[in-house]
Amino acid sequence: xxxxxxxxxxxxxxxxxxxxxxxxxxxxxxxxxxxxxxxxxxxxxxxxxxxxxxxxxxxxxxxxxxxxxxxxxxxxxxxxxxxxxxxxxxxxxxxxxxxxxxxxxxxxxxxxxxxxxxxxxxxxxxxxxxxxxxxxxxxxxxxxxxxxxxxxxxxxxxxxxxxxxxxxxxxxxxxxxxxxxxxxxxxxxxxxxxxxxxxxxxxxxxxxxxxxxxxxxxxxxxxxxxxxxxxxxxxxxxxxxxxxxxxxxxxxxxxxxxxxxxxxxxxxxxxxxxxxxxxxxxxxxxxxxxxxxxxxxxxxxxxxxxxxxxxxxxxxxxxxxxxxxxxxxxxxxxxxxxxxxxx
Amino acid sequence: xxxxxxxxxxxxxxxxxxxxxxxxxxxxxxxxxxxxxxxxxxxxxxxxxxxxxxxxxxxxxxxxxxxxxxxxxxxxxxxxxxxxxxxxxxxxxxxxxxxxxxxxxxxxxxxxxxxxxxxxxxxxxxxxxxxxxxxxxxxxxxxxxxxxxxxxxxxxxxxxxxxxxxxxxxxxxxxxxxxxxxxxxxxxxxxxxxxxxxxxxxxxxxxxxxxxxxxxxxxxxx
Numbered sequence: 001x002x003x004x005x006x007x008x009x010x011x012x013x014x015x016x017x018x019x020x021x022x023x024x025x026x027x028x029x030x031x032x033x034x035x036x037x038x039x040x041x042x043x044x045x046x047x048x049x050x051x052x053x054x055x056x057x058x059x060x061x062x063x064x065x066x067x068x069x070x071x072x073x074x075x076x077x078x079x080x081x082x083x084x085x086x087x088x089x090x091x092x093x094x095x096x097x098x099x100x101x102x103x104x105x106x107x108x109x110x111x112x113x114x115x116x117x118x119x120x121x122x123x124x125x126x127x128x129x130x131x132x133x134x135x136x137x138x139x140x141x142x143x144x145x146x147x148x149x150x151x152x153x154x155x156x157x158x159x160x161x162x163x164x165x166x167x168x169x170x171x172x173x174x175x176x177x178x179x180x181x182x183x184x185x186x187x188x189x190x191x192x193x194x195x196x197x198x199x200x201x202x203x204x205x206x207x208x209x210x211x212x213x214x215x216x217x218x219x220x221x222x223x224x225x226x227x228x229x230x231x232x233x234x235x236x237x238x239x240x241x242x243x244x245x246x247x248x249x250x251x252x253x254x255x256x257x258x259x260x261x262x263x264x265x266x267x268x269x270x271x272x273x274x275x276x277x278x279x280x281x282x283x284x285x286x287x288x289x290x291x292x293x294x295x296x297x298x299x300x301x302x303x304x305x306x307x308x309x310x311x312x313x314x315x316x317x318x319x320x321x322x323x324x325x326x327x328x329x330x331x332x333x334x335x336x337x338x339x340x341x342x343x
Numbered sequence: 344x345x346x347x348x349x350x351x352x353x354x355x356x357x358x359x360x361x362x363x364x365x366x367x368x369x370x371x372x373x374x375x376x377x378x379x380x381x382x383x384x385x386x387x388x389x390x391x392x393x394x395x396x397x398x399x400x401x402x403x404x405x406x407x408x409x410x411x412x413x414x415x416x417x418x419x420x421x422x423x424x425x426x427x428x429x430x431x432x433x434x435x436x437x438x439x440x441x442x443x444x445x446x447x448x449x450x451x452x453x454x455x456x457x458x459x460x461x462x463x464x465x466x467x468x469x470x471x472x473x474x475x476x477x478x479x480x481x482x483x484x485x486x487x488x489x490x491x492x493x494x495x496x497x498x499x500x501x502x503x504x505x506x507x508x509x510x511x512x513x514x515x516x517x518x519x520x521x522x523x524x525x526x527x528x529x530x531x532x533x534x535x536x537x538x539x540x541x542x543x544x545x546x547x548x549x550x551x552x553x554x555x556x557x558x559x560x561x562x563x564x565x
Contacts, residue, residue: 081475092466095565096488106474137564
């Protein structure tokens with residue numbers, strides 16, 4: 001769907017060269033929600049602007065849906081841009097236009113007749129859940145509503161790709177979740193490919209299939225979201241995973257756990273996309289004569305299932321405990337690690 | 344009693360002078376608006392990182408604007424006499440004042456337009472580009488509508504400066520309240536005429552300011 005080859009962008013300011021995007025190669029599949037994460041200054045905003053040439057690339061190729069964006073002349077580029085929706089961190093709505101007229105703007109640009117425009121605008125308003133607010137001005141809307149207008153506007157010309165530049169970074173957590181749900185919804189309903197730039201790992205966790213981690217203009221790590229969560233290779237990726245999991249203090253906690261809970265085994269359960277066996281703990285307690293005490297942990301849901309770590313204290317007869325552990329190993333995808341055996 | 348106090352005022356003359364002041368101000372304002380927006384757009388678009396970035400055009404326009412703003416208005420009228428004569432066919436009367444009024448105030452308004460356009464959120468222009476908008480669309484559907492309150496309040500400021508200019512032009516024969524105050528008031532030592540003309544000009548200024556503020560507030564949906 002989207003293939004990017006050797007894409008780079010070098011800014012020259014005061015005779016100093018700054019490589020914002022450095023020889024980047026990437027393939028994004030049709031209908032995927034592809035996340036790009038990085039700290040500010042990593043070049044991710046420049047990267048997304050290179051895709052529709054809001055920034056002119058210094059080198060490399062961008063092909064979207066068999067059309068080579070990087071070789072289009074300005075007239076054809078304008079037409080191509082009508083098929084690439086984009087939403088922004090600060091929404092970038094026209095304050096002088098109502099919700100309806102903001103959404104109609106890309107349709108005006110595409111030269112669509114008034115009657116058809118009005119019908120399409122109404123469809124979009126329903127799609128993003130803004131019915132009743134058609135005639136409001138942006139200043140009368142909340143942040144989440146503004147982004148809904150932004151999304152409706154971006155979808156107006158039925159694009160194949162939606163670029164999201166920090167689309168939820170100016171929103172509070174609850175509104176962020178609502179907007180992310182909306183993105184997933186349109187991704188499924190319209191089969192739209194979404195490229196999403198963010199510095200928040202929970203955004204990636206919540207909606208992305210694939211993730212690329214950017215640092216200093218390069219992609220340092222890329223893969224399935226779950227894989228990257230599970231086996232972060234680069235230090236920067238580990239930091240991002242910790243944003244969600246908060247596992248940096250785990251080792252200290254472990255010492256404390258072992259000294260506090262002197263009875264039985266202490267076991268670490270590692271959930272890696274477990275979806276089939278939701279009620280694992282209660283099943284163990286029912287099936288085997290063991291007592292299970294949840295000590296600490298954090299489980300989070302990704303689109304591919306549960307991911308996280310749980311520390312439990314297990315007590316009972318040694319034989320029963322071993323059976324229980326065997327069961328987890330054999331029947332589920334949860335990884336078991338006995339940190340301290342029963343003494 | 345009022346007629347005693349303002350014994351030298353001829354109501355017909357006063358109304359005609361008021362009419363001429365309005366006539367000059369409004370026509371000059373229309374011209375200033377058109378040329379000022381053109382100059383402002385040119386300055387804004389040709390600036391560094393602008394849509395039509397062009398060092399040379401930007402330099403030339405900026406230089407012209409600065410030169411014409413630097414010339415005192417009374418001297419500008421005198422300088423433009425040959426041009427006015429050629430264009431209007433006379434150097435007397437309200438019509439003859441128009442070229443000088445427009446040339447005197449368009450550069451000023453042009454700068455105000457440039458400032459107004461700079462205030463437009465760059466993100467909105469970027470969004471329009473990302474939608475595939477042409478430059479014309481960006482100018483007429485984004486830049487101008489989004490800066491409209493500032494354009495109108497700038498025009499109000501310009502209109503008030505223009506009223507002052509018409510009075511100055513009046514003194515050298517353009518008609519209007521300035522003309523009336525100078526020839527029928529000052530030169531005949533009839534200061535009641537000067538006084539009434541002053542009041543009328545102040546009232547006209549208030550009217551323009553009021554209308555300008557009203558429109559600005561109506562337009563501003565931020």
